[in-house]
Amino acid sequence: MDIIYLQQVRASTVLGWYDWERVKAQVVELDLEIGLPSSRASVSDHLNDTIDYDKVVTQIRQDLAEKHFLLLEALAEHIAKIVLHDFGAPWIKVSVTKLGILQDVAKVGVTIERGRRG
Numbered sequence: 001m002d003i004i005y006l007q008q009v010r011a012s013t014v015l016g017w018y019d020w021e022r023v024k025a026q027v028v029e030l031d032l033e034i035g036l037p038s039s040r041a042s043v044s045d046h047l048n049d050t051i052d053y054d055k056v057v058t059q060i061r062q063d064l065a066e067k068h069f070l071l072l073e074a075l076a077e078h079i080a081k082i083v084l085h086d087f088g089a090p091w092i093k094v095s096v097t098k099l100g101i102l103q104d105v106a107k108v109g110v111t112i113e114r115g116r117r118g
């Protein structure tokens with residue numbers, strides 16, 4: 001399976017289990033591995049034959065700006081659904097990272113995989 005990867009994508013969303021966290025949006029970091037439905041683009045050299053990663057990032061950023069989540073797990077699930085359903089990816093691995101939320105911990109996050117890796 002061919003894979004598109006996106007690393008350290010910054011996006012803003014309202015996120016957190018505690019009320020004080022949800023007062024305003026916070027920046028999260030996203031790492032995505034997106035399975036492609038086919039390897040056609042590597043032969044055709046045409047953007048229509050693959051998933052446009054530019055559009056993926058734009059849609060995720062727009063979507064997260066309008067939503068709120070309690071847990072990183074729910075945020076990761078939401079991102080996976082967007083990419084699987086709206087972009088037709090057969091498989092995705094999503095990591096969502098909070099930056100500097102815990103004392104003396106630089107990053108904390110979750111990784112999920114959804115769909116079937118061919």
Ligand SMILES: Nc1nc2c(c(=O)[nH]1)N=C([C@H](O)[C@@H](O)CO)CN2
Binds near residue numbers: 015017071072098101
């Ligand atoms: N497994 C998780 N544990 C925790 C989460 C989470 O999203 N997933 N979130 C929190 C709080 O929101 C934390 O970021 C601030 O105390 C705690 N544990």
